[in-house]
Amino acid sequence: MAKKKPVEADVSTEEKIKEAARKVFTQKGFAATRTRDIAEEAGLNLALLNYYFRSKQALFDIVMMEKLQQLFGNLYPILDEEITTLERKVEMVVHAYIDMLSSNPDLPLFVLSEIRADPERFGQRIQAGKILRDSYFVKQLRERRPDMHPIQFVMSLMGMTLFPFIGRPVLQAIGSLSAKEYQALMEERRTLIPKWVGAILKVK
């Protein structure tokens, strides 16, 4: 009743463009994407991109901020829970990533590539400090393993979780795996990684 237009089952033009931009930018990156590709993907005219968003760069920035949030935004809330154990946090992080990346396999390679292409624009955007300074996770980790730098642990956890998606073409070829088989291995990693990380926490 409060809507501007009573019947509006279809998405707005603006949203169509954003959705097309998400797809094309994530797949090809900023430099290799032409605004024409996005317009075509959206089934719209090129001029509308500049009507709704001022420029290719402005549209990209919007998509990029979303993707940064998507890739890193869920991390802190999980890691700062006070009641969950370290092992449970690892389980939750791995689970959340494999869920999300199964529908967005290109996300990590896209985000990390674009951060490197323009570090000062996007690098700072991650409120990076707070994850390792303030979180309950780090407190627990320091308590359990005062001998190791927390980031060493984070590197390995993220590496084990994200790398299979970043290096998928190569890994899939190395293993002579079908898409279905690869997906099954990702499912298996939900339990495999927490188990392995548990072993890492105990060693020495």
Next chain:
Amino acid sequence: MAKKKPVEADVSTEEKIKEAARKVFTQKGFAATRTRDIAEEAGLNLALLNYYFRSKQALFDIVMMEKLQQLFGNLYPILDEEITTLERKVEMVVHAYIDMLSSNPDLPLFVLSEIRADPERFGQRIQAGKILRDSYFVKQLRERRPDMHPIQFVMSLMGMTLFPFIGRPVLQAIGSLSAKEYQALMEERRTLIPKWVGAILKVK
């Protein structure tokens, strides 16, 4: 004595161009690189690129093949040694990668991005099958852990080793680390990863 020119301490123009191309392509990727960038980096004129190499794409292909070899070429020889143990092979792989990536930190993100951008051109170029079908490494791994798919192990090993370089800007920010501190952590990983991988091999 057999040289065409008696005095030639300086590098050839062709090699200057290739060296500049290595640097710029690896840093910015194919799409974001302009042939003018390469010419400028080489301290030469743009026309010379097309004189020595036919096109941007042809020059890129040469660099890309080199970089593929650099990233994956040393893997099989190490993994197919008959006399070394599984643990020793892991040590050697980790050591070789950390050595090489310390002077070429952009290499993995570059190669993996470009493979994704053009999978049919470069994907096949890695004689991928042989690493996991034929190598002595896989034989040892199957023997030790018949319950797990070898690729699961490879994913984790490569992830722990390569990801710190792929995600460096983010990880360095997360940890509030200087370049020097980051480098020290990479050195520490030479022994840390083999130790952790050893724990993974034993768990359950």
Next chain:
DNA sequence: GTCTATAACCTGATAGAC
């Protein structure tokens, strides 16, 4: 708001002098 047409600019590649 949406389109077509076109401006303004950039990029890869080449022609031709030296």
Next chain:
DNA sequence: GTCTATCAGGTTATAGAC
């Protein structure tokens, strides 16, 4: 072999009709 000058084509962005 190396340079300057320039072409041809493509790309972002805008003007203006509807």
